[in-house]
Amino acid sequence: MVPRILIIGGVAAGPAAAARLKRLRPDSDVTLFEQGEHISYGTCSMPYFLGGDPERAEDLIHFTPEQFSKEKGCSVRIRHRVERVIPVRQRILVRNLDADEVEELRYDTLLFATGARSREVSHPPAENIFTLRTLSDAKRIHHWMTNSSPQRILIVGGGFVGMELAEAMSRRALDVTVIHRDDLPVNQAEPEIRAIVLDELRRKGVRFVGGATPVRWDVTNSRVGSVETTTGRMETDMVLLATGFVPNSELARDARIRCGSRGGIVVDAKMRTNVEHIYAAGACAEVRHLVSQKHVFHPLAQTANLMGRIAAANMAGESEELDGILGTSAVKIFDLQVASVGLTHRDALNHGIDAASSTVSSRSRGRDDRDSKPLFAKLVYHRRTRRLLGAHLVGEEGAALRVNTMATAVAKQMTVEELARIDMMYTPPFAPLWDPLTIAARQAK
């Protein structure tokens, strides 16, 4: 009998799982449901699209529903919202949003790949207040900006997405203000790195207002014209809310699927939920962190895709496990590369780990190279075992790729002493004689 596999969610983990399932089990019957209009697109590229490069929203789409269906051999149903999952009967109820009809469908195996949504900020209705989560959101913002030619933008939230949006809007020559609840941006980063990011914002002409949250929205003719914040009133032509993400796990919760403390669906290393025949992958699920061994909510694209791949293998009857993730990430903030892997010093202390750290302010190239740039690195390690727990870098070049080296070191539970002895490359145009990671590791001694 042909196994019938249903996948809820078509952005990242969903299509990754669907495509791999059909590769592993060409005989299976796979259907992908997406409530929006687009599937399989690059959410991480949306800020760049808003900044003007790439120019067309279509450039972000990897596969249209038709292409995906044809090339991967799956059924794709966009504008279909799954409204209920009934595990005991192995059924779902799905609404065709255009026809406004509900259908009941049976599954052999079901995958939740419902992703995350923007955290809500309460505000009155206004046509110029936006969040950015889907490609439709991106198109809507782009369209509104093209028609309304705003001069000033207020970005609420100074996290990594807020920073990417600040850069994108600066590229469009807007007057950009970021308000943020804390004094420094990007709360997940190490304090030294947060200070460097703030400097970069200022150097690029972005107004950053720390310790500020919205209190009152002044809306006239369906448009917000100014926002009263905890630190004062700010006039603006549009508002972008970038206050983080929450997992879309309500549908699962309603079906009595176990969710965790971070709000996401709890899965094991094979992406199985606690309910038979039901898997979850991507930002709707919590995932085990390799260092802390705790479940975390890290809505990262490569993690979502990886979870989708692993879910697919297990749904196809093979056996594949996710050891755990390291939250390896790199973000471009104007001229800076801000990169991170594993735990920050504070994360580690919060987990009750006796952590120490070592920092170095080095350079990206050899001493004679005039294009060399400052590069800051911080290593976090266990004080007693000397094992590496995380690494955090910032600089105009050489920060992003160095986190992959550290991901490898952290995954292999290397000590700082072992790291100090790794034979790293040197040539003046690409690295200093002693790599910044080597220096930081030596200084940890």
Place this chain on the structure above:
Amino acid sequence: MVPRILIIGGVAAGPAAAARLKRLRPDSDVTLFEQGEHISYGTCSMPYFLGGDPERAEDLIHFTPEQFSKEKGCSVRIRHRVERVIPVRQRILVRNLDADEVEELRYDTLLFATGARSREVSHPPAENIFTLRTLSDAKRIHHWMTNSSPQRILIVGGGFVGMELAEAMSRRALDVTVIHRDDLPVNQAEPEIRAIVLDELRRKGVRFVGGATPVRWDVTNSRVGSVETTTGRMETDMVLLATGFVPNSELARDARIRCGSRGGIVVDAKMRTNVEHIYAAGACAEVRHLVSQKHVFHPLAQTANLMGRIAAANMAGESEELDGILGTSAVKIFDLQVASVGLTHRDALNHGIDAASSTVSSRSRGRDDRDSKPLFAKLVYHRRTRRLLGAHLVGEEGAALRVNTMATAVAKQMTVEELARIDMMYTPPFAPLWDPLTIAARQAK
């Protein structure tokens, strides 16, 4: 009693050892002998100086003899050539080249840091045939070119230094020809990478003549005007010989210090030679390769400096060992980054290892990023144990730093399967969703 430490050679390993010795044992009496005029300079930057950036030879000098002496607390004697080592009496004979006087000096501990010299190519005397090994060589070439304004240059040898020189001379708008004994340049590299380097040379207007060696030199008025090669005659205004390096080990050999099959002084993991109280470090010595466990001759700057540091620790009475090197290197060849770590597939087979390899032609950035560049990667691994043995990359961006990730993986004896599972960063401006290393590792499955 104050220990008396003598160090022969002042370019890389020598100063690195001298400085660390004084840090570890401030009471010791350290003297550095250098037969040339300069100590402590960036040999790797010499091609860039010849290319015009940095502009001054002095920019390559880390410490003048006076600065080094003052800041590090060592005696420095330039223009002093050590002519004999008498281990049984713990003495050296050293000639002051300016005064033409020989002095006999006692040592408690002696370090050979005599480096390597350019491999000799027989040719008649001519003022416009050069080799590049010391800063004095670089100044001589620079001075001659400034005075004689050559239009055409012939570079003999298409190894990595030949490539760096070809780029440097192209920057000076010279008409550059490289002749090389093999059909493809950079013999140490993987064949796929050699072909890509050849394409790059051609794209940049460098004439590369493979299968060619010099046969006869036509010298008129002390200048070579053309060279007869195995593939024909080539007219030129100057010649740069870049046919590789050989260790300066004769002085050690004369003192009955054991040398190896590659011509270098044999040292153990503590940089000790087979003769008591005598150490060696840098390009004059052979060093153990971490993967092959064979002694190799790898005249790389970071390796020389590292060996100097380790020798210093042991000479100071501490205990420090070099696990082995990986030959991690990156070279800039015009717009390309050519990077390598560990064994090539052919190296591995030559060592009798049952090696396999996996290649990927990927990109440096996310699919939507218009500045993304091609990136080629090859992984070499043991067929049975699946352990990584080496990695080799080439591309306009992202190749150099990825070898550090692979150096970490190879040093930790990771398998391709483990590498495939490392959580690597993704963001469109810095990397594709699946890192090229991840893809290559998956394809090895």
